[in-house]
Amino acid sequence: xxxPGAQEGRSPAGDWATAKGSPESGSLCERLRRFARWLxxxxxxxLYVALLRGAAEDCRRDGIVARAFAGIDIAPGSVxxxxxxxxxHYLVLRGEAPALARFFPxxxxxxxxxxxxxxxxxxxxxxxxxxRERLRRGVQTNEPGRSAALYGGLLWASARLRAPxxxxxxxxxxxxxxxxxxxxxxxxxxxxxELGSPVRFEEPWRGAPVHDPAAAARALRIxxxxxxxxxxxxxxxxxxxxxxxxxVWPDEPERLTRLQAALALASTAPPHVERAQASRWLGDxxxxxxxxTVVMQSVMWQxxxxxxxxxxxxxxxxxxxxGPLVWLTLEPGADATRRFEFxxxxxxxxxxxxxxRCSDHGPPVHWLGG
Numbered sequence: 001x002x003x004p005g006a007q008e009g010r011s012p013a014g015d016w017a018t019a020k021g022s023p024e025s026g027s028l029c030e031r032l033r034r035f036a037r038w039l040x041x042x043x044x045x046x047l048y049v050a051l052l053r054g055a056a057e058d059c060r061r062d063g064i065v066a067r068a069f070a071g072i073d074i075a076p077g078s079v080x081x082x083x084x085x086x087x088x089h090y091l092v093l094r095g096e097a098p099a100l101a102r103f104f105p106x107x108x109x110x111x112x113x114x115x116x117x118x119x120x121x122x123x124x125x126x127x128x129x130x131x132r133e134r135l136r137r138g139v140q141t142n143e144p145g146r147s148a149a150l151y152g153g154l155l156w157a158s159a160r161l162r163a164p165x166x167x168x169x170x171x172x173x174x175x176x177x178x179x180x181x182x183x184x185x186x187x188x189x190x191x192x193x194e195l196g197s198p199v200r201f202e203e204p205w206r207g208a209p210v211h212d213p214a215a216a217a218r219a220l221r222i223x224x225x226x227x228x229x230x231x232x233x234x235x236x237x238x239x240x241x242x243x244x245x246x247x248v249w250p251d252e253p254e255r256l257t258r259l260q261a262a263l264a265l266a267s268t269a270p271p272h273v274e275r276a277q278a279s280r281w282l283g284d285x286x287x288x289x290x291x292x293t294v295v296m297q298s299v300m301w302q303x304x305x306x307x308x309x310x311x312x313x314x315x316x317x318x319x320x321x322x323g324p325l326v327w328l329t330l331e332p333g334a335d336a337t338r339r340f341e342f343x344x345x346x347x348x349x350x351x352x353x354x355x356x357r358c359s360d361h362g363p364p365v366h367w368l369g370g
Contacts, residue, residue, distance in 0.1 A: 035081035054117025087134035106250035145362030152209035171300030172227025175271025207367035279311030286319025320347030
């Protein structure tokens with residue numbers, strides 16, 4: 001199905017992050033409270049529900065949470081709830097908050113979440129400047145689960161373009177999703193991707209992106225893979241494991257295990273991620289040579305200003321003059337629900353179609369065609 005897409009500077013899937021009633025609109029206290037409610041309604045992370053409820057109430061009383069965020073930009077599209085939770089989780093993973101670790105399953109904790117906020121508030125007071133430093137940093141959830149959609153998109157693009165693909169990812173963080181074809185996917189009795197990969201998905205799809213996924217997987221060739229990010233994360237640096245794990249909810253072991261496996265794989269051949277603004281980087285890279293190209297992104301559009309969105313769109317439309325191109329976008333849906341929309345714009349022409357819908361962290365992926 002064809003839709004207008006992002007040519008007017010809009011998000012490829014709409015402006016979920018600033019929609020009325022979304023978890024990321026309103027004041028700091030409202031956003032903390034709404035995110036807690038959003039998690040609870042989705043049956044997600046009881047620990048973070050408890051912590052964010054406590055943080056929202058503390059914020060309402062101008063307590064330590066309000067002081068910690070004082071002077072820090074939390075513009076629409078940023079995620080203060082996850083900044084705060086990541087700051088606390090990072091201290092736990094580093095062994096710097098042993099009292100709080102008793103509540104975090106990711107650190108072996110099993111205590112009831114009901115008592116977590118009081119301990120978290122004490123930890124904030126004790127590690128105030130460390131927390132402030134982390135709150136200034138945006139969220140970089142490099143979620144390899146989203147590769148369940150992105151890999152299907154690569155199969156779709158390969159079948160359409162019928163050529164080796166140059167894969168470019170914007171907002172790539174540590175570049176884990178640039179390795180989507182090096183993960184294993186058990187789909188309908190077939191094993192796709194890299195068969196011996198430590199990252200394995202069990203039946204992540206409902207439907208399929210192409211008529212014959214096994215044939216498409218055999219035909220997929222990636223000639224080059226590159227990414228960019230304004231603050232790239234080097235998988236080889238000490239502390240990277242704890243940093244990326246801190247963005248994952250501590251009571252979701254499947255995600256944590258998958259991330260650690262992806263980091264182990266990436267460390268053997270680190271993805272090439274450059275420090276650059278996406279629009280400028282795309283303008284340069286797309287003009288380098290004619291090649292069948294896939295530009296992809298996952299949950300990064302909401303963090304960009306309107307000017308950068310327009311510039312990225314213009315760079316892609318201009319770059320498509322150098323060769324066939326598919327722009328894959330995995331972003332929140334426009335209706336402020338939990339459904340994320342996976343779409344493709346194909347060039348020449350610029351037609352946009354929705355390929356699938358999925359959860360915020362990937363599986364299950366519901367394909368709309370095949």
